Amino acid sequence: MRFLDACRRKRTDRVPVWFxxxxxxxxxxxxxxxxxxxxxxxxxxxxxxxEVTLQPIDAFPVDAAILFADILLPLEPMGAKLRFAPxxxxxxxxxxxxxxxxxxxxxxxxxxxxxxxxxxLIRRELDGKVPLIxxxxxxxxxxxxxxxxxxxxxxxxxxxxxxxxxxxxxxxxRLVRQITADYLWMxxxxxxxxxxxxxxxxxxxxxxxxxRHVQPHSRFVxxxxxxxxxxxxxxxxxxGGFLEDFASAGGDVIGVDWRVDLDAAWKxxxxxxxxxxxxxxxxxxxxxxxxxxxxxxLRRSGxxxxxxxxxxxxxxxxxxxxxxxxxxxxxHAWRPS
Amino acid sequence: MRFLDACRRKRTDRVPVWFxxxxxxxxxxxxxxxxxxxxxxxxxxxxxxxEVTLQPIDAFPVDAAILFADILLPLEPMGAKLRFAPxxxxxxxxxxxxxxxxxxxxxxxxxxxxxxxxxxLIRRELDGKVPLIxxxxxxxxxxxxxxxxxxxxxxxxxxxxxxxxxxxxxxxxRLVRQITADYLWMxxxxxxxxxxxxxxxxxxxxxxxxxRHVQPHSRFVxxxxxxxxxxxxxxxxxxGGFLEDFASAGGDVIGVDWRVDLDAAWKxxxxxxxxxxxxxxxxxxxxxxxxxxxxxxLRRSGxxxxxxxxxxxxxxxxxxxxxxxxxxxxxHAWRPS
Numbered sequence: 001m002r003f004l005d006a007c008r009r010k011r012t013d014r015v016p017v018w019f020x021x022x023x024x025x026x027x028x029x030x031x032x033x034x035x036x037x038x039x040x041x042x043x044x045x046x047x048x049x050x051e052v053t054l055q056p057i058d059a060f061p062v063d064a065a066i067l068f069a070d071i072l073l074p075l076e077p078m079g080a081k082l083r084f085a086p087x088x089x090x091x092x093x094x095x096x097x098x099x100x101x102x103x104x105x106x107x108x109x110x111x112x113x114x115x116x117x118x119x120x121l122i123r124r125e126l127d128g129k130v131p132l133i134x135x136x137x138x139x140x141x142x143x144x145x146x147x148x149x150x151x152x153x154x155x156x157x158x159x160x161x162x163x164x165x166x167x168x169x170x171x172x173x174r175l176v177r178q179i180t181a182d183y184l185w186m187x188x189x190x191x192x193x194x195x196x197x198x199x200x201x202x203x204x205x206x207x208x209x210x211x212r213h214v215q216p217h218s219r220f221v222x223x224x225x226x227x228x229x230x231x232x233x234x235x236x237x238x239x240g241g242f243l244e245d246f247a248s249a250g251g252d253v254i255g256v257d258w259r260v261d262l263d264a265a266w267k268x269x270x271x272x273x274x275x276x277x278x279x280x281x282x283x284x285x286x287x288x289x290x291x292x293x294x295x296x297x298l299r300r301s302g303x304x305x306x307x308x309x310x311x312x313x314x315x316x317x318x319x320x321x322x323x324x325x326x327x328x329x330x331x332h333a334w335r336p337s
Numbered sequence: 338m339r340f341l342d343a344c345r346r347k348r349t350d351r352v353p354v355w356f357x358x359x360x361x362x363x364x365x366x367x368x369x370x371x372x373x374x375x376x377x378x379x380x381x382x383x384x385x386x387x388e389v390t391l392q393p394i395d396a397f398p399v400d401a402a403i404l405f406a407d408i409l410l411p412l413e414p415m416g417a418k419l420r421f422a423p424x425x426x427x428x429x430x431x432x433x434x435x436x437x438x439x440x441x442x443x444x445x446x447x448x449x450x451x452x453x454x455x456x457x458l459i460r461r462e463l464d465g466k467v468p469l470i471x472x473x474x475x476x477x478x479x480x481x482x483x484x485x486x487x488x489x490x491x492x493x494x495x496x497x498x499x500x501x502x503x504x505x506x507x508x509x510x511r512l513v514r515q516i517t518a519d520y521l522w523m524x525x526x527x528x529x530x531x532x533x534x535x536x537x538x539x540x541x542x543x544x545x546x547x548x549r550h551v552q553p554h555s556r557f558v559x560x561x562x563x564x565x566x567x568x569x570x571x572x573x574x575x576x577g578g579f580l581e582d583f584a585s586a587g588g589d590v591i592g593v594d595w596r597v598d599l600d601a602a603w604k605x606x607x608x609x610x611x612x613x614x615x616x617x618x619x620x621x622x623x624x625x626x627x628x629x630x631x632x633x634x635l636r637r638s639g640x641x642x643x644x645x646x647x648x649x650x651x652x653x654x655x656x657x658x659x660x661x662x663x664x665x666x667x668x669h670a671w672r673p674s
Binding site: 154155156159160163164203204205206207208209238239240241242258259260261264265277279281282284285286288289293296 | 544625
């Protein structure tokens with residue numbers, strides 16, 4: 001299949017395309033479900049998670065489905081009190097070694113069995129139409145939510161934790177990385193045909209903070225999945241300053257944001273596939289600059305095997321559905337000249 | 338003088354150090370003045386601007402003073418209704434060609450004469466103790482405030498403006514770049530011994546947006562200052578993905594944030610001086626990791642001529658004064674091994 005082939009750097013007939021958050025608030029079908037159900041209810045009810053996952057597949061000829069879930073789901077069975085208000089809030093944030101000690105390891109088949117059930121159901125419903133991508137948050141991004149207690153502008157509490165309590169940080173990251181690896185393996189056993197590890201906020205760090213406090217743990221997750229047989233996408237934003245380090249942690253495909261030129265970024269990551277890097281803001285606006293930007297990204301891919309079209313981050317809620325459709329069509333119509 | 342010599346890539350006895358926002362809320366002396374005066378009152382009253390500028394010079398042996406002012410001051414004489422509530426708000430944002438047409442060019446000696454007066458007064462008070470840095474906001478950062486009407490997370494209105502109204506954008510940037518160049522020249526005539534151009538939010542752009550819609554205008558400002566005889570620092574954050582392009586716009590010194598390794602960044606910018614790149618968050622925390630991070634930045638400078646120690650962005654308000662003092666001392670004590 002086109003998407004899986006590109007992840008493995010095989011030549012494809014067209015450039016494959018999917019979108020981060022392709023199942024989400026910009027779709028009227030999704031907003032309708034959200035009037036009745038919370039994010040957590042949707043994620044925890046396999047029939048609903050399946051329905052949401054399939055909404056963009058029914059609407060656009062995208063080349064992959066991505067499981068509907070939330071990167072923070074594993075935090076609950078670890079013992080975090082997670083709610084959405086509407087952004088994520090953790091009522092018992094981790095601030096000291098004693099908080100880390102209180103967190104629980106768990107068997108994902110028990111704590112997150114509903115995700116495996118969703119994956120099985122979606123695979124059945126997709127019936128081979130497009131491959132299904134499973135995913136998880138990367139250890140840094142997950143731990144930053146655990147420590148900050150929600151989203152953050154500058155991750156000051158997380159940075160202080162890693163610098164000032166390095167042993168507690170190490171213990172926390174070791175727990176989270178093992179849970180993340182187990183959770184992703186569970187998704188593969190349930191039928192996920194590719195995986196994406198989301199390190200959405202990694203770009204807040206200095207390269208040195210990344211190498212010392214984060215990279216070994218990301219590497220653990222990415223290496224542990226090598227034997228799974230499915231391609232793994234390692235995604236981060238704001239990685240333009242340390243892309244070589246980020247890529248060297250592992251993964252078959254490196255996901256980049258819009259703050260790099262795709263061709264220059266691909267050179268820097270070396271012999272791996274690459275995914276991205278359209279600015280999501282452009283999908284809010286007029287077609288002409290949107291089309292030019294899509295063409296620029298495609299041109300920079302050079303038509304080489306190993307490129308997966310995507311945005312540099314998730315689709316924004318105010319995005320017009322028609323713009324998403326247009327981008328899919330432009331990508332599929334493109335041929336290297 | 339140590340700072341000016343480093344800007345010109347001359348060898349210095351010690352690494353020079355100053356801090357962006359070294360005169361600001363983290364200092365009790367500044368907070369005391371702010372109880373009585375607004376930011377605009379402080380900036381517009383030369384005696385007060387001088388007093389604030391000198392506060393860090395009296396408190397720490399930093400190697401340069403930076404004029405107390407606000408990058409948004411030139412927007413007022415252009416016709417923008419600027420207030421601080423407490424963040425900057427512009428009540429008549431620029432959204433269309435007609436709004437651009439309404440903006441006024443002005444002679445900085447008239448519209449911003451109080452800044453020249455501050456510079457003259459500060460130079461007199463400094464009496465050669467340390468050089469005085471003047472500054473201005475770069476055209477993109479200024480225009481983003483004009484268009485968004487205040488700070489923004491993702492600059493969606495600015496990006497839409499540049500993409501969808503390219504002629505109005507060009508006209509706006511040409512006006513702002515000329516005003517910026519004139520304003521900086523005025524500061525040089527009044528006695529500024531170095532200049533910094535702040536493009537604080539440039540890292541929100543794609544490299545292509547930067548090259549097409551911004552770089553020519555930044556270049557205009559930077560090139561127009563070549564004959565001024567004073568070194569010019571071109572500062573941006575989030576530039577790790579297109580540092581070569583950013584540096585090629587001009588400037589004698591390139592200011593980088595904390596998201597790059599200093600040595601790798603210096604290689605990428607080539608034969609220019611470099612300034613930065615300590616993570617400002619580290620100044621909120623314990624001394625041990627702070628000292629290690631300062632040592633890492635200094636080690637990466639390699640002791641080569643042309644390095645100015647600074648943070649990767651401004652000092653954060655909750656920063657303990659003692660940590661600022663400690664950093665100055667560590668930088669001055671350092672010798673390449």
